[in-house]
Amino acid sequence: METAETAMPLAAPDLSRLQEIARQVRLDIIEMLYRAGSGHLGGSLSATDILVALFFAEMRARPDDHCWPERDRFILSKGHGAPALYAVLARLGYFPREELASLRQFGSILQGHPDSGCTPGVEIPTGSLGQGLSIANGLALATRLNHLPSRIYVLLGDGEIQEGQIWEAAMSAAHYRLDNLTAIVDRNRLQIDGRTADVMSLEPLARKWQAFGWHTLETNGHDFPGLLAALKACRASRGRPSVIIAHTVKGKGVSLFEDQAKYHGVVPNEEEYRQALKELGAS
Amino acid sequence: MSDKESTRVEYGKTLAQLGKEHPDIVVLDADLSGSTQTRHFAKAFPERFFNMGIAEQDLMGTAAGLALGGKIPFASTFAMFATGRAWEQIRQTIAYGNLNVKIVASHGGVTVGEDGGSHQAVEDLALMRILPNMVVLAPADGPETRAMTRWAAAYQGPVYLRTGRLALPVIHDDTYRFELGRSSILRPGRDLTLVGLGVMVHACLQAALVLAEEGIDARVVNLSCLKPLDWELLVDCARETGALVTAEEHMVTGALGSAVSEVLAEHFPAPLLRLGLRDTFGISGAPERLLQHYGLTAADVAAAARQVLARK
Numbered sequence: 001m002e003t004a005e006t007a008m009p010l011a012a013p014d015l016s017r018l019q020e021i022a023r024q025v026r027l028d029i030i031e032m033l034y035r036a037g038s039g040h041l042g043g044s045l046s047a048t049d050i051l052v053a054l055f056f057a058e059m060r061a062r063p064d065d066h067c068w069p070e071r072d073r074f075i076l077s078k079g080h081g082a083p084a085l086y087a088v089l090a091r092l093g094y095f096p097r098e099e100l101a102s103l104r105q106f107g108s109i110l111q112g113h114p115d116s117g118c119t120p121g122v123e124i125p126t127g128s129l130g131q132g133l134s135i136a137n138g139l140a141l142a143t144r145l146n147h148l149p150s151r152i153y154v155l156l157g158d159g160e161i162q163e164g165q166i167w168e169a170a171m172s173a174a175h176y177r178l179d180n181l182t183a184i185v186d187r188n189r190l191q192i193d194g195r196t197a198d199v200m201s202l203e204p205l206a207r208k209w210q211a212f213g214w215h216t217l218e219t220n221g222h223d224f225p226g227l228l229a230a231l232k233a234c235r236a237s238r239g240r241p242s243v244i245i246a247h248t249v250k251g252k253g254v255s256l257f258e259d260q261a262k263y264h265g266v267v268p269n270e271e272e273y274r275q276a277l278k279e280l281g282a283s
Numbered sequence: 284m285s286d287k288e289s290t291r292v293e294y295g296k297t298l299a300q301l302g303k304e305h306p307d308i309v310v311l312d313a314d315l316s317g318s319t320q321t322r323h324f325a326k327a328f329p330e331r332f333f334n335m336g337i338a339e340q341d342l343m344g345t346a347a348g349l350a351l352g353g354k355i356p357f358a359s360t361f362a363m364f365a366t367g368r369a370w371e372q373i374r375q376t377i378a379y380g381n382l383n384v385k386i387v388a389s390h391g392g393v394t395v396g397e398d399g400g401s402h403q404a405v406e407d408l409a410l411m412r413i414l415p416n417m418v419v420l421a422p423a424d425g426p427e428t429r430a431m432t433r434w435a436a437a438y439q440g441p442v443y444l445r446t447g448r449l450a451l452p453v454i455h456d457d458t459y460r461f462e463l464g465r466s467s468i469l470r471p472g473r474d475l476t477l478v479g480l481g482v483m484v485h486a487c488l489q490a491a492l493v494l495a496e497e498g499i500d501a502r503v504v505n506l507s508c509l510k511p512l513d514w515e516l517l518v519d520c521a522r523e524t525g526a527l528v529t530a531e532e533h534m535v536t537g538a539l540g541s542a543v544s545e546v547l548a549e550h551f552p553a554p555l556l557r558l559g560l561r562d563t564f565g566i567s568g569a570p571e572r573l574l575q576h577y578g579l580t581a582a583d584v585a586a587a588a589r590q591v592l593a594r595k
Contacts, residue, residue, distance in 0.1 A: 069353070116380055124351060124382075128375040134341045135376060138348015138356075141333065145309070146353065165372070168341035176333070 014057065018224045021091065022052045023280055026253045028087035028100055030276045033267040036104040039112065040080040042250040042263040046188040046221070047081045047155060050246055051088045053227040054153055054184075063093040066120045072150050073123055073139050077132020078157030078186060079113040080265070086110050086119070094121035130163025132156065133183060137169055140178040140241075151235065152181045159191030162200045167212070173241040174213030182234040183214075183243040186221060188250035190261045209243045221246030254279050287450035288425030290481075291389040294446050295320020297432040298357060298387075302328045305436055309349055311335055311358045313342045319359040319389045319446075339364045343372040343384070350382040355436060362388035362404035362445055370410055377441050378414040384442075385435045386411075391421070391445040392532030393560070393577060394482055394570040403565030404445075408480075409537020411443040412510050418463065419510040421445040423484035426455040427507060434461045445481065447532075449570055452485055454505075466513040472502030475588055475595075476520040476527045480506050480539045483530035483558070486574075489581035494588055501588060506539055514546045521553040526591045528556045530584050532574075535559035554594035556587040 025048050033039045055061070059072040076085050083103065090097045095109060102108035109118045113127025123139075126132055136154035143150045156166065173181055185205070193199050202208075209216045215237045219226040227246065234242035250264070251257030254276040257268075268276055302308055302324050309331045316322040316334065325332035335342040339360055346358040358365070365388040366373070377384045388407060395403045411419045420435075420442065422428040428446065435442045454469065469484070470491050479487035484505045491501040502524055504516065521527060527547070531539040540557030547553050560577055574580055 073351075124347070124376060125379045126375075128371060131340075131344050131372055131376055134344020134372070135348040135351065137341075138345040138350070139352045140348070141309075141345070142349045142352020142354045145331070165338075165340040165344065168336075168338035169344065172335060172338070172341055172345060175336075 015224055018052055018056060021056055022049050025052060025084065025087045025091065027277065027280050027282055028090070029083045030254070030268060030273065030280065032083050032087065032100050032103045034273045035101055037267060038104060039083055039267055040265050041257060041267055042190065042260065043078060043081045043157060043186065043188065044084040045252045045254065045257065046248040046250045047078070047084050047186045048252065049222045049224065050155060050184055050186060050227060050248070051084050053224055053231065055088045055092060057228055058231045059153065063121070066094060070148055070150055073152045075123055075132045075136050075154040076114055076126055077154050078129065078160050079126030081155070081157070082110070082112070082114050085114065085122070089119070089121040095119070129157065129160040130165040133166050133169035133173070136181055136183070137173050137176070137178060140173070140181040141176060143180055150180070154181070154183050156183055156185050158185055158187045158189065158196055158202060159199070161185065161202065170209065170212040170214065177239050178241045179238050181241045182231065183241065185243065185245045186248050187245050188248045190250045190259070190264065192261065192264045194261050206245055209245070213240055215240050215242040216245070217242065218245045218247065221248035222252055287452055289448065289450045290422050290425065290428040290446040291320050291448065293425040293428040294387055294432055294444070295323045297429045299323035299327050301433065301436050302331065305355060307353065308355045308357065308436060309333065311342055311346050311356060313337055313339050313360040313364065315360050318361070319387070321357070321359045339369040340372045343369040344376060346384045347376040347380065347382050350384045355383060355385070357385045357387055359387045359389065361402060362391040362407040363402055366404065366407040366410040366443070374414055378416045381416045382441060383439055385444065386442065387432070387444045387446060389446045389448070391447050392482060393565045393573040394447055394449045394532060395565070396448065396570040396573065397567050399567035400564035405533050405560050405565060406537065407445060408509055408533050408539070409541070412538060412542070416441055417510065418442045420508055421481045422507050423479070423481055423505050424451050424454050426453060426457050426459045427461065430459050430461040431507070434463070438463070447482060449482060451482065454484070454488065464508060464511040464513055466504055466506045466508055466516055468502060469505050470501070470503040472500040473524060474500045475592055476502040476504055476524045477584060477588065478504045478506050478517070478527055478529045478539065478543055480509065480531045480533070482532050483579060486579060486581045486584050487530055490584035490588060493581065493585045499588065499592065509538060509542060512542050512546065514550065517543055517546045518551045521547055521551040526554045526595045528558065528584060528587045528591055530558040530579065532579060533559050535561055554591050556591045558583060558587055
């Protein structure tokens, strides 16, 4: 059996720009969740750098024409990471940034979990776990049939891949040789009830994807050169789908929240909120 | 043309014809392309046919993705597995996302026969009827199946269409055109209304003949469009005939019997008897024997008609 390839670091000229965007996105997430009074903190922060790498350095999109047929497509299969996605979309101009303050409120365009009927830039409703990879496969098939250059990206939670449908879809993507598809696993090792290793073991994770026929890479999910190199390697891969196991820290960016299962679905209190802003260098 | 046609066979033939007319139609199946009859499309357009293996949840998710990518996916498998195994995928992605997916499920009802309760979908219409955005159709013969399949391909939005195994008499001619939200009166009548769905439309028509010999003038309605419901037609029937019987190859809860009860209770209360399965699963047996067992023959419809007339 081949071993998982480790993504080679890439010199990224815009590294400091991406890091600054990620810091701003994290500040937006803290602000949104503190205001909303509910929502998913830990998994939004663990996914932030992955989303910033995708939306600001990898994907082809037109925020002012979000139905552009040739756009690359992104599906947030771990729909509870919606605050991170909304913060990224707002920063790109898909909708006014002021909308972020309305997260989860009655009448908001920003529903608790992504809803394509409400939010520009959101492709499909997600939130019920385990379904995004099948949808991404269908998009990849449609893209191939339509002879479009688009690539399809789907972000999976690591707890989420306990859902059986993920492995049905893993089989399908390999069977149909969907090399225009990249799945990314936000491997933060925590889920609501505790460590994934304790709740339901996932390891050996890379070997599982390899055994299912996937081009499998691993990288640090908070390291932009590593993420971008992995995404580039996925783009170059032919004849099989790619998966990047992105090793992340739940709650990344604020020491109080890091690697704590309890901040999965808990928002900061006032004291935590102030400390988080301070750590993230809020002006 | 033979005098009897199976709805699943007519679906399969129509789909293969539609494939020539609509290059964006794609078809997915879950290892049942012979039974669902999607094999004709698969043979004609192999590059647009996707067998997803025995994985109905992935089948529905992939169909959703294809719709999102601008295709017109028809996803077929047995009604039990389409609506049961993959209900939440249909709910979460196809209905909530209001995607252009056509779910055409075969083997609805007890006339599946010998395979028994595990394979007889008697809940599928209820499971689909409660979903926002979903259109729910159950054709009663070959021409109606062809018309509904063609209509579904042209309609933008999610559709559930139930087909069956049995060969059924042809009751519509080929000029029949389906109109969303409209159901039709197949036989006029003044004394009561027999409302059928799918296979049971034929039992209602036969029962009307029996009743006519007794001097009872029964109206027969084919309620093939279960959602959106032609409630105005039902209110007219209640007002004009004063009593109704519903007959369906399904639980009496959740589908035809429930829908008619709801309309009558809200708009025009009238005596009603519901024929269908009552809090029970299917069993193995020949289709005709099972229809007898569950009280779904023409004689049962006629008996229910006499009972409900006594309550007028």
